[in-house]
Amino acid sequence: MATNPDHQSSQESYHEKRPTTVAVLDKRRRAALAEIDEAPFSWFHVKVCLVAGVGFFTDAYDIFAINIAATMLGYVYGHANNQLNTQQSLGVKVATPVGNLVGQLLFGWLADVLGRKRMYGVELMLMIVACFGQALAGQAPAVSAIGVIIVWRFVMGVGIGGDYPLSAIISSEFAATRSRGRLMTAVFAAQGWGYFASSLVGIIVVQAYKNSILNAPFPCVVPVDYIWRLMIGLGCVPGVIALYFRLTIPETPRFTMDVERNVAQATADIENVLTSGRHFDHENAPVQRVTAPKATPADFAAYFGQWKNMKVLIGTSYSWFALDIAFYGLGLNSSIILSAINFGSPTINKTSSLYVYENLYNICVGNLILSVAGLIPGYWASFLVIDSWGRKPLQLMGFIMLTIIFAIMGFAYDAMNATVAGTKAFVFLYCLANFFQNFGPNTTTFVIPGEAFPTRYRSTAHGISAATGKLGAIISQVGFATLVNIGGPNRFVQHIMEIFAAFMLTGVLSTLLLPETKQRTLEDISNEEQEGYIQDVPGASS
Secondary structure (H helix, E strand, O other): OOOOHHHHHHHHHHHHHHHHHHHHHHHHHHHHHHHHHOOOOOHHHHHHHHHHHHHHHHHHHHHHHHHHHHHHHHHHHOOEOOEOOHHHHHHHHHHHHHHHHHHHHHHHHHHHHOOHHHHOOHHHHHHHHHHHHHHOOOOEOOEOHHHHHHHHHHHHHHHHHHHHHHHHHHHHHHOOHHHHHHHHHHHHHHHHHHHHHHHHHHHHHHHHOHHHHHOOOOOOHHHHHHHHHHHHHOOHHHHHHHHHHHHHOOOOHHHHHHOOOEHHHHHHHHHHHHHHOOOOOOOOOOEEEEEOOOOOHHHHHHHHOOHHHHHHHHHHHHHHHHHHHHHHHHHOOHHHHHHHOOOOOOOOOOOOHHHHHHHHHHHHHHHHHHHHHHHHHHHHHHHHHOOOOOHHHHHHHHHHHHHHHHHHHHHOHHHHHOOHHHHHHHHHHHHHHHHHHHOOHHHHHHHHHHOOOOHHHHHHHHHHHHHHHHHHHHHHHHHHHHHOOOOOOOOOHHHHHHHHHHHHHHHHHHHOOOOOOOOOOHHHHOOOOOOOOOOEEEEEEO
16 A cells, blocks of 8 residues: 655654654743742732732631630520530530531642632632621521531631632742742731731620620620621621632633643733733633643552652641641630630629620730730741741741740649739730741641642642641640530649640651742642653644
8 A cells, every 4th residue: 555655754744843842842831930930029919918818817707706706605595604515615616627627628629620710719608608697597496506606617617628728829829939938928927817806896896785785684695696796797798808809810820731731821821910910711722731740549649659748748737737736725715714814804793794794895805915916926927037037947946936835834824823923924925825826837837738749739738738737626626625624614724735735846846847948949849850741742622
């Protein structure tokens, strides 16, 4: 059979050009990534920070508002001693971390499969709906209001959990190498302002209903019922404001390039995003897919089966677990701890309306002081040094300082609680613990998992790390509720502080497994060879 010389010539030409095409696209990919890594700070980076940050503001408001609202719920629904029983208090506090765990795993995986853009905003809708549902929770013969609140707080927790990997990955994948740590820290620092806002709103609403409380018969059920519903319900407002911007943020070029494997579209996106901040879909443009490492169960096992990669996931996960044992143990129980040392507790008759007002007001003020004196400064101290000191030294320093602080708070608890000066010293150490949580592992456990893994697994691995942290938060809440009253009301607080110190020490050890990620590109940190990353070009379609 005769061979068509034209066909043979075209095949030879194809095979000659194919390696060249692969090499060109591989080089083009690395050049495009370098453009993101070296981009000057722009308005688009500010937009990413604000859009992601408002989510964390809402997260913290919704999570920590229950610390104050739980006392209010006690006056309304607590039939014994006007406070929630142990199971009810545990339920309303632990429901959100349980939801967080589910949301972090689910949305972390979905963001790697479907894309960051497709998922961004969905989690915020869940938060808004669940927050509104809590504020409208009602009582009926077959339904407990506390039970309804617990269900809605779980749903809200799923949404909040989804926000962790999505916001972390979107901010890291758009950031330049030299400022990536500060951008991610600025996003996460919005948590401090959310905690602050929940306390401030609590003070405002309590003050607004002061006369209603003082004129109501003890335990002032009606005005207090208005207060907690307003306080929780107002958490919807920042979420609603941010929703439009969440839904319109562009897909990250790294996802388009490395997961959808469309180098041409990703390169165009980089040009558009870095100049105008907008993403343009060119419907008639050719779609050029490439062959590159793809997320599959076998590939996941092969990547994390290497100790150099597995140890990083273990380090990020356990460090977050150890940190959240203390962070949520303090954050969701600060009212109990302050009450245990009689800090700010009213001295008047506990069955009077004035006591209800002063108790609620003092709890709000106490939480406001804790946020201003410790939480917020800690975040911004991290912001100043994270790209110069590095993530690993910052995390090590934080865990070491927390080990020392919690040991002092635990072993010297009785001595400090015996005098007024000692009580003030305990509160100072409490604020110092909040400071070093944020000027240390609370910030870095969020940042490092958003940098340390390849694009196709970055969100999934961040979700696994964050979910392990929330497992620590759940254990902390169950343990706190179970142990706190051993030996008498709040008598076990000192030993809980000692337990916290032990976990902080283990965090020092897990930090040693982590790489230093400062001033390194995301691709370099991923432990994958980038030259030759694109392996083939199957063809183009229109």
